[in-house]
Amino acid sequence: MKNIVITGGAGFIGSHVVRLFVNKYPEYNVICLDKLTYAGNLANLKDIENKPNYKFVKMDICDFEAFYQLMQNEKVDGIIHLAAESHVDRSIKDPFTFAQTNVMGTLALLQAAKLYWESLPEKYEGKRFYHISTDEVYGALELTHPEGIEPPFTTTASSSEHHLAYGKDFFYEDTKYNPHSPYSAAKASSDHFVRAYHDTYGMPTIVTNCSNNYGPYQFPEKLIPLFINNIRHRKPLPVYGKGENVRDWLYVEDHARAIDLIFHKGKTAETYNIGGFNEWKNIDLIKVMIKTVDSILGNPEGSSLELITYVTDRAGHDLRYAIDSTKLQKELGWEPSLQFEEGIEKTVRWYLENQEWMDNVTSGDYQKYYETMYCGK
Numbered sequence: 538m539k540n541i542v543i544t545g546g547a548g549f550i551g552s553h554v555v556r557l558f559v560n561k562y563p564e565y566n567v568i569c570l571d572k573l574t575y576a577g578n579l580a581n582l583k584d585i586e587n588k589p590n591y592k593f594v595k596m597d598i599c600d601f602e603a604f605y606q607l608m609q610n611e612k613v614d615g616i617i618h619l620a621a622e623s624h625v626d627r628s629i630k631d632p633f634t635f636a637q638t639n640v641m642g643t644l645a646l647l648q649a650a651k652l653y654w655e656s657l658p659e660k661y662e663g664k665r666f667y668h669i670s671t672d673e674v675y676g677a678l679e680l681t682h683p684e685g686i687e688p689p690f691t692t693t694a695s696s697s698e699h700h701l702a703y704g705k706d707f708f709y710e711d712t713k714y715n716p717h718s719p720y721s722a723a724k725a726s727s728d729h730f731v732r733a734y735h736d737t738y739g740m741p742t743i744v745t746n747c748s749n750n751y752g753p754y755q756f757p758e759k760l761i762p763l764f765i766n767n768i769r770h771r772k773p774l775p776v777y778g779k780g781e782n783v784r785d786w787l788y789v790e791d792h793a794r795a796i797d798l799i800f801h802k803g804k805t806a807e808t809y810n811i812g813g814f815n816e817w818k819n820i821d822l823i824k825v826m827i828k829t830v831d832s833i834l835g836n837p838e839g840s841s842l843e844l845i846t847y848v849t850d851r852a853g854h855d856l857r858y859a860i861d862s863t864k865l866q867k868e869l870g871w872e873p874s875l876q877f878e879e880g881i882e883k884t885v886r887w888y889l890e891n892q893e894w895m896d897n898v899t900s901g902d903y904q905k906y907y908e909t910m911y912c913g914k
């Protein structure tokens with residue numbers, strides 16, 4: 538495959554995927570396609586923007602005509618689709634935008650790809666439509682513990698030696714979809730469309746469902762960058778409910794490596810779950826962030842604990858997510874490269890050392906980058 542479109546490439550995960558592909562595959566033509574919503578930031582790609590195998594295209598994935606043109610002009614062989622509205626809290630306030638982008642946008646890409654690929658003599662040979670989804674489509678798991686053991690307990694997963702778990706159940710590839718938020722409902726719907734294009738038209742599709750990502754370049758509306766920035770500026774840390782909800786965290790570069798592996802080696806029409814067997818109760822994770830930021834900034838230990846502010850819970854707040862990624866580990870040999878303690882320290886340091894990036898995002902200045910860099914060129 539030569540000509541690859543990565544949608545949502547100016548976002549958090551997308552920028553890591555674009556960077557990996559541009560650096561690792563000089564022979565590929567990597568097209569980063571992004572509408573540059575509030576979540577898209579071209580400064581995330583500053584280090585690779587002048588590479589000869591990289592191109593940025595500002596486009597809305599809902600624009601079927603424009604995307605069909607792009608497929609033809611660029612002779613696109615592969616699509617890695619990350620563009621989406623991605624924040625649960627926004628989806629509660631504005632579900633229509635989520636349905637439009639996540640469902641209709643995905644459908645527009647599928648249909649344009651279908652028309653273009655079916656017009657070629659080789660048809661779908663050597664082509665791939667890879668859709669990036671989330672574990673949130675599976676719904677929420679219970680917090681259940683083996684008799685007499687206080688959570689979290691250490692268990693042995695079939696694939697990884699030991700991991701912390703807050704319950705006996707996990708999300709598997711065949712777990713029934715049961716989305717609760719408008720965000721996860723829209724992602725679930727888009728997953729169904731992708732699979733339908735395989736089953737109905739024979740399009741070579743792949744879907745992966747990943748757990749919560751963390752790392753550099755995440756928009757500071759999400760828990761980890763928001764809280765690191767608030768601790769730095771000694772602002773309140775709004776903990777939803779009692780902070781008892783459990784999330785399964787994966788370092789973003791490990792997700793990008795999994796995407797690379799699956800894009801090249803994954804089996805058509807398969808689903809792979811991606812996760813690091815790394816569950817954290819929100820309040821415990823917040824305390825780790827406080828400790829790490831305080832220690833790096835030289836604040837007295839624990840001095841930022843007073844910033845913790847319990848606020849009204851998120852509506853329909855899913856209690857626990859936990860991914861079983863045994864299939865990916867066994868079949869394709871992927872495993873996370875970072876221990877969580879290492880990953881969180883690296884992440885905290887990145888946000889503290891890249892205050893200019895954070896200031897540009899919080900001030901809105903990052904949205905001028907496109908005009909400065911691309912308009913009039």
Ligand code: NAD
Pocket residue numbers: 544545546547548549550551570571572573574575576577578596597598599618619620621622623624638642669670671672724746747748749750751755756
């Ligand atoms: P993000 O919000 O940081 O980035 C989304 C990107 O998509 C932005 O650059 C935005 O400008 C672009 N975009 C939005 N609407 C668009 C449109 N109509 N046309 C073109 N571009 C558009 O999101 P993220 O956290 O990087 O997530 C990327 C993908 O991974 C999403 O599909 C998300 O559902 C999935 N995912 C995210 C996580 C996570 O923890 N962040 C976990 C699992 C799966």
Ligand code: TYD
Pocket residue numbers: 624625626749758759760761763775776777778782783784819851
């Ligand atoms: P988030 O980063 O929004 O990811 P998701 O909702 O996709 O899991 O939130 C992670 C967890 O942190 C989730 O349980 C909600 C909680 N949370 C807070 O307690 N306070 C906050 O300000 C935010 C943004 C999230």
